[in-house]
Amino acid sequence: MAQITAGIACSHIPVLGFAHDQDKEGDPLFKPAFDGFRWTREWIRAEGRPDVVVLVYNDHASAFDMDIVPTFAIGCAETFPICDEGYGPRPVPEVVGHPDLAWHIAQSLILDEFDMTILNRLEVDHGLTVPLSMMYGRVDEWPVRVIPLAVNVVTYPPPSGNRCWMLGEAIARAVASFGEDLNVHVWGTGGMSHQLQGPRAGLINREWDNMFLDRLIGDTQDLRHVPHIEYLRETGSEGIEMVMWLIMRGALGRKTRCLHRHYHVPVSNTALGHLVLTPVDGTVPPSPTLEGNRAAPGH
Ligand code: DHB
Ligand code: FE
Numbered sequence: 253m254a255q256i257t258a259g260i261a262c263s264h265i266p267v268l269g270f271a272h273d274q275d276k277e278g279d280p281l282f283k284p285a286f287d288g289f290r291w292t293r294e295w296i297r298a299e300g301r302p303d304v305v306v307l308v309y310n311d312h313a314s315a316f317d318m319d320i321v322p323t324f325a326i327g328c329a330e331t332f333p334i335c336d337e338g339y340g341p342r343p344v345p346e347v348v349g350h351p352d353l354a355w356h357i358a359q360s361l362i363l364d365e366f367d368m369t370i371l372n373r374l375e376v377d378h379g380l381t382v383p384l385s386m387m388y389g390r391v392d393e394w395p396v397r398v399i400p401l402a403v404n405v406v407t408y409p410p411p412s413g414n415r416c417w418m419l420g421e422a423i424a425r426a427v428a429s430f431g432e433d434l435n436v437h438v439w440g441t442g443g444m445s446h447q448l449q450g451p452r453a454g455l456i457n458r459e460w461d462n463m464f465l466d467r468l469i470g471d472t473q474d475l476r477h478v479p480h481i482e483y484l485r486e487t488g489s490e491g492i493e494m495v496m497w498l499i500m501r502g503a504l505g506r507k508t509r510c511l512h513r514h515y516h517v518p519v520s521n522t523a524l525g526h527l528v529l530t531p532v533d534g535t536v537p538p539s540p541t542l543e544g545n546r547a548a549p550g551h
Contacts, residue, residue: 253428253430253431253432253433254304254353254427254428254430254431254432254433254434254436255427255428255434255435255436256423256424256427256428256436256437256438256503256504256531256534257300257302257435257436257437257530257531258300258302258437258438258511258528258529258530258531259437259438259439259440259500259501259503259504259508259527259528259529259530259531260292260383260387260437260438260439260440260500260526260527260528260529261439261440261441261465261468261497261500261525261526261527261529262383262386262387262439262440262441262525262526263441263442263443263444263522263523263524263525263526264309264378264379264380264382264383264441264442264493265285265382265519265520265522265524266337266378266382266520267282267519267520268282268285268286268382268385268386268519268520268524269342269378269381269382269385271285271286272286272385272386272389272390273342273343273344273385281519282519284516284519285516285519285524286386288514288515288516288524288526289386289387289514289526291512291528292386292387292512292526292528293387293388293389295511295512295528296387296388297395300437300528301395301435302396302435302436302437303396303397303434303435303436304350304353304396304397304398304399304434304435304436304437305396305397305398305399305436305437305438305439306357306399306401306423306427306436306437306438306439306503307380307383307384307398307399307400307401307439307441308401308403308438308439308440308441308496308497308499308500309376309379309380309383309400309401309402309403309439309441309442309496310379310402310403310404310405310406310441310442310493310496311376311377311379311402311406312337312377312378312379312406313406314335314337314375314376314377315335315374315375315376315377315402316402318407321404321406321407322369322402322404323367323369323403323404323410323411324366324367324368324369324401324402324403324404324411324419325368325369325370325371325401325402326354326357326358326361326368326369326370326371326399326400326401326402327349327354327371327374327376327398327399327400327401327402328349328351328354328355328358328370328371328372329349329351329371329372329373329374330348330349330351331346331347331348331349332346332347332348332349332374332375332376332380332398332400333346333347333375333376334346334347334375334376334381335375335376335377337377337378342378342381344381344384344385345391345392345393345394347376347380347381347384347394347398347400348393348394348397348398349397349398349399349400350397350398350399352432353397353399353427353430353432353434353436354399356426356429356430357399357423357426357427357430358370360422360425360426360429360542360546361419361422361423361426363541363542363545363546364422364425364426364539364541364542364545365539365541365545366419366422371400371402374400374402376400379441379442380398380400380441382441383439383441384398386526401423401499403416403495403496403499405442405492405493405495405496409480410480410492410495411495412479412480412495413475413476413477413478413479413495413498414476414477416495416496416498416499416502417473417475417476417498417499417501417502418502419499419502420438420498420499420500420501420502420503420504421502421503421505421536421537422539422542423438423499423502423503424502424503424504424505424534424536425536425538425539425542427503438499438500438503438504439500440496440497440498440499440500440501441493441496441497442493442494442496442497443461443487443490443491443493443494443496443497443522443523443525444461444464444487444491444494444515444522444523444524444525445457445458445460445461445486445487445488445491445522445523446487446488446490446491446493446520446521446522446523447488447489447490447491447521448489448490448521449489450489452488452489453521454521455487455488456517456518456522456523457486457487457488457491457523458515458517458523460486460487461487461515461523461525462515464494464497464525465513465515465525465527468497468501468508468510468527468529469508469509469510469527469529470507470508471506471507471508471533475498475501476498480492483495490522500529501529502536503536504529504530504531504534505531505533505534505535505536506532506533506534506535506536507531507532507533508529508530508531508532509529509530509531509532510527510528510529511528511529511530512526512527512528513526513527513528514526514527
């Protein structure tokens with residue numbers, strides 16, 4: 253049976269992708285940021301080693317534009333090429349998917365009444381590739397299969413925190429019903445506090461960010477109910493990317509333990525946050541409809 257064994261949270265700061273690609277991880281500006289990933293880079297190749305990552309991220313008008321804005325979308329393709337964000341594709345390997353598990357999750361989520369958009373062709377941007385580089389460093393091929401799960405946090409209205417948490421719980425139900433033995437991680441990426449434009453550009457809120465990190469650990473569910481306006485006010489216009497972390501948290505069930513925590517400012521316009529969590533009590537509430545829908549004729 254497939255099992256979710258860990259959740260990782262990680263900002264997707266573009267300049268860290270650049271620093272990595274240009275061999276500048278040891279540069280005094282970037283070193284403190286990368287040092288916080290040393291523990292994870294060892295752990296993820298040893299006891300943490302996932303077969304598949306459900307990588308929750310947002311596209312930045314790279315694959316999508318204002319013509320089509322899916323709230324939640326899942327990548328079911330065999331491979332996901334690296335997109336050109338204006339200065340050529342990042343020199344990192346193509347991302348390899350896991351179509352069998354992705355289609356299974358898509359079916360389970362839709363029967364669980366989450367209206368997913370299915371993506372059979374998708375180029376991925378820094379939102380997905382920077383977290384992979386932070387976790388694995390330089391590689392010839394990624395040592396893990398990746399199922400991209402894209403969330404709209406760019407065009408108002410993004411999904412609520414509570415809806416994201418519930419989607420995480422539905423992902424946990426989906427993974428638990430997949431027959432093959434697979435070690436699955438769920439990653440929540442983006443954030444933390446940042447505003448890239450307007451009079452408050454450069455805003456960082458260490459105190460709020462650390463409160464958010466604190467509340468992803470243990471059994472509190474307070475973060476489900478943080479309204480959009482609080483993210484906007486406290487963490488800037490792009491801080492709303494943090495709702496994606498709640499999908500990861502919801503997938504870990506009732507209670508989590510923290511294996512590793514890293515917070516660093518300054519490195520970019522964005523506060524760098526990173527957590528490695530494991531489920532302690534991974535129980536998620538049953539779906540009121542999933543089993544009945546699975547049992548329906550034709551399934
Ligand atoms: C930065 C952060 C982001 O989340 C992003 O998508 C683009 C830029 C930044 O820190 O500059
Ligand atoms: Fe972003």
